[in-house]
Amino acid sequence: MNEGLIFGKGLSFPPRIDSDGRFAWSSGSQNVRECIRVTLMTQFNERIMLPDYGCGLQAQLFEPNTVTTRRLIEESVQQALGRWEPRARVEAVTVEEDPQNSDAALITIEYQLVANQSRERLNLTVTFNQ
8 A cells, every 4th residue: 555645745854965866755644644743833923824833832841840731731642633634533642740850741642543443652742841
């Protein structure tokens, strides 16, 4: 099965130059994973033509690392991915305090790829600026 045909392809994230001197591309489930990361890292109003695109995580990064803040992050992630990433069905989002760093939280996203029903997991660490 050609995942690139099923899930599409796009510029890799983070952008990088391939061995042939051209921009690297990602395809298939890797492209979905990269697009999820882009969605989560994009601030509202950052994209001129899509001001509602993104997750708004940056607004939470100056809040205290409390249960309430982490639940708000969970909701933001669920809503953003539900709206902007139709190739993945989010099954669970958990945000827990990083046991190694009290100023950080660990985001775990469990999702299912819609086209082939495979399950994936993505982990992301956010650091609160206090």
